[in-house]
Each structure stands twice: as C-alpha cells, then as structure tokens.
Amino acid sequence: MMALFDFYWGWLVGALLIGFGSGWISVVHRGPDLSRNGALGVGGIVAVLIGLSLARLVPGEPGFWLDLLLVMFAAYLIGCAVGSWLRYWVVSRQMRRS
Template sequence: MAYLVAFHWAWLAGAFVIGLAMGWVAVVHRAPGLSRLLTLLLSALAALLVAAAVACLVPGRAGYWLELLLLLFVPYLVGCAIGTWLRALVVMRSMRQRSAA
C-alpha cells in the first residue's frame, strides 16, 4: 500500500481536488437521496471490497487495481466532505451579510 501512495501521489491529489469540487457542487444540487436499502447494499459492497483487498483474495493486476480504487476513494471522500463544509460556510456567511444589511 505504501508503494501505491508513493507511486500514485499525483492521482491521489487529483482525486482529492475532484472530491473538493464535487463537494462544493453537491450542496447546490438538491436531488432525492438514496433509499435506505440501496445505502445498505452499497455499504455492504464497499465492506466486501475492503475485505477482499485486506485478505488479498484478488491476485495480480486485478488486485492491484482494486487496492488503487479503494485508495483513491478515500481522498475523494475527504475532498467531498471538505468541499461541502466550505460551501456551507460560504452560504451561511453570505446569508448573515444579507440579513445584516
């Protein structure tokens, strides 16, 4: 895993930046949320993929891509969370300025 981080650091940074942008945009987009069943299924799929990567169940190139996928997913989610938080701060700040004026 350390090899993946050292070799793909630029891709990790790119995933973070894309997540930041998607988090910024996601606050504006008001789509209906996922159903509880779909959320549980996706969570179970993510847990299975992590378990397969940790147990080295997928050999060779496919295992490499699985680990890289999971590794890139983490900075993307962190970027999404930070982007959403920053957008919420900007919106709250502008609303406070409008109400004060």
Template sequence: MSFLVAFNWGWIAGAAALGFATGWVSPISRVRSQTRVNLRWTIAVVIALVALSLSRQLPGRPGYWLDLGLVMFGAYLVAACVGSWLRYVLLVRPGMTRSDET
C-alpha cells in the same frame, strides 16, 4: 501501501481535487437521494471490497487496481465532505439572517 501512494500520488491528488470540486458545487439539500435498501447494499459492497483488499485474496494486478481504486475512492469522499463543509462555512454563514446582509 506506501508504494501505492508514492507511485500514484498524482492520481490520488486528482481524485481528491475532483471530490473537493464536486463537494463545493453540490448544493446542500435535505432530500434523500437513496432508499435505505440501496444505501445498505452500497455500504455492504464497500465493506466487502475493503475486506477483500485487507485479506489479500486478490493477487497481482487485479489486487493492485482494487487497492488503488479504494484509496482513490476514499480520497474522493473525504475531499467531497471537506468541500461541502467549507462551502457551508464560507458561503452560507449559519448565524447570518436576511436583515444582517445590508
């Protein structure tokens, strides 16, 4: 894993930067974009891919690409959450009301 990160740090940093930018520009909404069934299938697929990666059943280049894809996906998701949270903290200002703006 350290070889994967050391050799592909640029790609991982790019995925994180893209995730941060996506999280920053995405509006915070309370609307459900996925149904529960789709969300469960998505989580099941991600868990299956992580289990496949950890069990090392996919040898060679396909296993390497799976590991790299999972690391980049994780970096993207974490950075998107951080970007969205920072936008909320810095721009929305939870304790501020309309009368405080003037």
C-alpha cells in the same frame, strides 16, 4: 501501498479534487438524494471490497487495482467531506450577511 506513494499521489490528488468538486456542488444541488437502501448497498459493496483487499484475496494485477480503487475512493470521500463543509461555511456566512 504507502511504499508506492510516489507513483500515485498525483492520481489521489485528482480523486481528492473530484471529491472536493462533488462535495462543493452537493450542498446547493437539487437533484435526488441517494436512497437509504442505495446507501446501504454502496456501503455493503465497499465493505466487501475492503474485506477482500485486507484479506489479500484478489491476486495479481486485479488485487492492485482493487487497492488503488479503495485508496482513491477514500481520497474522494475526504474531498467530498472537505468540499461540502467548506461550501456550508461559505453559504452560511453569506446568509448571515444578507
């Protein structure tokens, strides 16, 4: 997958940015949280997909798309984490000042 980085780094940056945006908003967002069961479900699905990808069980183009999805999802999560952490840092500084 790394050998083809040239082809999709732009899209990974896109996923990272979406993740960054989501993480940035999530700190002050007042909407509902993902339930514990929902989180477990999502985790389970992702685990299964990672398993499929590593075992190379999905053939041809769907296999490539699965890999792509997982890589973009990883970038998204990193983006979320970075966005959330930064927003926290900003918010907590403002609170300390006021």
